[in-house]
Amino acid sequence: MQKILLFVDKASTFAGHFFSWSIVGLTLLISWEVFSRYVLNTPHAWALDAQIMLYGVMFMMAGAYTLRPAGHVRGDVLYGFFETAHPGGD
16 A cells, blocks of 8 residues: 555656646746737737646646645635634734
């Protein structure tokens, strides 16, 4: 069982490192689309869909990679509804 868990950890680490480069691709894609839209005046219909799909892949893979070393992914949508507990009793 330990070998299986170590393999899953290694696979998660590899996938996290591999998909971490998708942020570079996403940044280049968004920059190109902004340049193309506002400077060249030729927007592309597919660019927004590609950006959303690339962001989704990046988010899902980064979440799995963050949880591997006992990191924490906080969902700000729900987190904002709760009050912050102060240690001093304020």
